[in-house]
Amino acid sequence: MQDLYATSFAITSAEPEATFQAVAEEIARWAWRGAGDPPELVASGVAPLVDGYELSWARHSVPDQPDTALEVTLRHPDPDVPERFWRTAIDVTYTDRIRFTARITRHAAELRLVPATIGRLRRPGVVPGLLSGFSCTAGELDLTATCPSVHVSAIEDFVESILKASGRVLPVVVLAPFGTVRPVFDPIRVADEVAGLAHVVQLGGHLAWTRFREIVGAEYRVPSGGARIYWPGFGQPTDDLRHRFWTARWLSDSPQPLQRSLFELLSRISVHAVPLDPSARRLRDAALQRHYEDLRESGRSADELLEYLEDENKSLLRSNGELEAEIERLAGELETHRANYAAIAAATAAEPEGEPALDEGESPFEPSSWSEFSEYLPALETGAFVITPRARGMCDPSPYPNPGRMWWHVERLAEAAEAWSAAGRDVGEGLKTWMLSNYGIEISLFNRGLRYDLAYDGGTYSVEPHVKVDDYKDPARCGRIYFAIDSDNGRFIVDHIGLHL
Numbered sequence: 229m230q231d232l233y234a235t236s237f238a239i240t241s242a243e244p245e246a247t248f249q250a251v252a253e254e255i256a257r258w259a260w261r262g263a264g265d266p267p268e269l270v271a272s273g274v275a276p277l278v279d280g281y282e283l284s285w286a287r288h289s290v291p292d293q294p295d296t297a298l299e300v301t302l303r304h305p306d307p308d309v310p311e312r313f314w315r316t317a318i319d320v321t322y323t324d325r326i327r328f329t330a331r332i333t334r335h336a337a338e339l340r341l342v343p344a345t346i347g348r349l350r351r352p353g354v355v356p357g358l359l360s361g362f363s364c365t366a367g368e369l370d371l372t373a374t375c376p377s378v379h380v381s382a383i384e385d386f387v388e389s390i391l392k393a394s395g396r397v398l399p400v401v402v403l404a405p406f407g408t409v410r411p412v413f414d415p416i417r418v419a420d421e422v423a424g425l426a427h428v429v430q431l432g433g434h435l436a437w438t439r440f441r442e443i444v445g446a447e448y449r450v451p452s453g454g455a456r457i458y459w460p461g462f463g464q465p466t467d468d469l470r471h472r473f474w475t476a477r478w479l480s481d482s483p484q485p486l487q488r489s490l491f492e493l494l495s496r497i498s499v500h501a502v503p504l505d506p507s508a509r510r511l512r513d514a515a516l517q518r519h520y521e522d523l524r525e526s527g528r529s530a531d532e533l534l535e536y537l538e539d540e541n542k543s544l545l546r547s548n549g550e551l552e553a554e555i556e557r558l559a560g561e562l563e564t565h566r567a568n569y570a571a572i573a574a575a576t577a578a579e580p581e582g583e584p585a586l587d588e589g590e591s592p593f594e595p596s597s598w599s600e601f602s603e604y605l606p607a608l609e610t611g612a613f614v615i616t617p618r619a620r621g622m623c624d625p626s627p628y629p630n631p632g633r634m635w636w637h638v639e640r641l642a643e644a645a646e647a648w649s650a651a652g653r654d655v656g657e658g659l660k661t662w663m664l665s666n667y668g669i670e671i672s673l674f675n676r677g678l679r680y681d682l683a684y685d686g687g688t689y690s691v692e693p694h695v696k697v698d699d700y701k702d703p704a705r706c707g708r709i710y711f712a713i714d715s716d717n718g719r720f721i722v723d724h725i726g727l728h729l
Contacts, residue, residue: 232349233332233495234502235424237366238325239358245294248322251358252298255318258354259283259302269298280305288511297321297508307348311340316352321507328358329505330424349495356423367397367460369427375403375419377432383439390427391444392463400458401490403430404437404450412453412479413486421487425494426457438606446610446646451475452603455486457493477600594632598624601631608642612649616684616723626726628697628707637697637709638725640667649718670696678729682712684721689714691723703728 241247252269260266261278267285275283282303289296298320306312312334319329330352356373358364364371369390378386391400403418405411419428431437431450441449444463450456453476459469479486595601602624609615628634644667648655655662663671672694679692689712697707710724 230334231331231499232334233351234330234498235351235355236327236329236502236505237359237364237371237424238327240325240363240365244322244326247362248296248298248320248326251320251326251328251362254357254361255298255300255320255354258352258357259300269300286512288508288514290511290514295321295323295507295511297511299508299512306334309340311338312336318352318354319505319508321505321511323507327505327507328364329502330355331499331502349491351421351423351425351491351495356420359423367393367395369393369396369398371398371424371427373420373423375415375428375430378429378436378440379432380435380439383431383436384443386429387440387443387463390429391458394464396460398426399460399494400427400429400462401455402440402450402458403428403455404452405430406434406437406453412476413455417485418455418487418490421491422494425498426490441607441609442611446608446613446642449607452607454479457490475604477596595635596632598626598631601626601635604635605638608639610642610646612719613642613645614685614719614721615725616682616721619722619725622724622726627704628726629705630707634697634707634709634725637669637695637707638722640669641695641709641711641720641722643667644669645720648720653715653718670699672696682721682723684712684723687714687716689721691721694724 239247239251253266256266256269260275260283261281262276267273267275267283269285270287272286273284283301284303285298285300287296287298298318300318300320302316302318304314306314313336315333315335317331317333319327321327321329332349332352359371359373390396391402401418401422403413403415405413405415415428415430422428431440437450437452448456448458448462448471451473454474456471456473458471461467461469462471474482474486474489482489595604602620605615605620605623626634641663644663647666648659660671660673663669673692675692675694679690682689682691691710691712693711693713695709695711697709698705700706704727706728708724708726708728709722710729711720711722714721
């Protein structure tokens with residue numbers, strides 16, 4: 229058996245009994261493949277087979293107690309390998325509140341060792357329906373199947389109350405669908421595809437994007453026209469995860485849309501991260517026990533009691549067999565993970581220091597044109613790294629022949645500026661040596677023959693330090709980045725990006 233997808237969320241309501249019934253009806257409408265009205269999911273039952281789809285359900289409750297549980301199973305053949313079956317198991321339970329849990333698995337009905345793709349895997353259609361039709365939460369945060377816009381006035385509250393919420397249990401996908409002529413993704417489709425697996429929001433314009441970058445820091449910005457995923461725990465002292473991003477160019481070159489990349493990533497993680505809801509099994513056992521006690525108290529014959537206990541024993545044996553199969557599967561999976569971990573550890577040990585492996589979708593950004601360079605250049609600006617309008621204007625177009633190489637140096641200089649400012653302008657050694665050792669860029673602090681004064685932001689600064697993008701080359705291919713060091717305000721001010729002056 230192969231786990232493919234899982235999701236779980238709470239449904240809040242002032243009238244839980246009516247809401248529970250409404251949820252059951254929504255599930256029945258989704259699961260029913262036949263003509264006419266769907267079956268009522270009460271007691272236990274099996275619907276007639278329709279086009280290979282087998283629908284079964286069981287409802288459990290204990291008299292005089294409000295708690296109830298509904299177990300629904302939809303089973304159908306794999307469209308590519310008929311000997312294998314897809315199984316969607318849904319539990320809806322009500323104890324202190326209503327909880328919906330769904331899992332999709334695939335298993336074999338007979339031995340036939342052939343590949344089977346999971347490219348057809350999608351979230352159950354009932355998930356966005358429930359998220360849109362009811363008030364749902366995950367980790368005490370509202371959960372929807374929509375993609376709201378966060379405008380500049382709400383950015384700070386969004387970061388503090390959602391992105392950095394200590395109780396958040398699902399990732400947040402932040403989209404920046406602007407900065408390109410035509411967005412490379414549809415925010416509505418992204419939210420629909422990952423419904424139940426993530427919160428999805430979009431930044432409501434360039435001002436919101438700029439404010440967001442200021443609050444989370446340049447290191448965690450969302451590329452203009454791109455997307456970024458922020459895992460639970462972001463901004464907490466224990467956060468050591470890589471919050472991967474996708475640039476507009478990466479998405480344009482990708483063979484599949486953003487929503488599919490996100491769904492494949494999150495569905496793989498969900499099968500290990502979403503726990504089973506124990507309430508359904510507990511209520512089922514309690515209902516069986518109460519039924520047995522009622523039979524015994526009613527004076528039923530020993531044969532009737534024996535028949536009931538035999539049926540219960542068969543049910544327990546089936547359940548035990550399923551658990552043993554699950555344990556065996558997990559044991560095999562654990563061995564696979566151990567082998568993978570050993571391989572990863574060996575590969576990591578062989579990698580050169582300072583070259584950490586990149587996660588999928590997080591390859592270094594390298595603009596292929598000066599137009600693209602200029603589009604993404606504002607993403608590097610922070611309180612510690614400023615680019616003047618003059619410098620920005622020099623980049624589209626630029627006479628320097630290699631925008632990718634220039635980008636690498638500008639980005640390293642931006643990172644150095646952030647670290648220098650955070651260290652209180654004291655990095656413990658000469659700035660030139662420190663930058664070369666830590667960021668791989670060569671700078672010169674003095675160039676008296678070419679220095680000039682820059683009037684900027686109410687002050688006057690000497691533009692003399694520069695990054696040597698190239699050296700000892702033809703003047704038409706020798707790159708330079710000239711900047712001023714504003715120690716009072718803890719920032720570098722870049723005023724020239726292009727050729728050697």
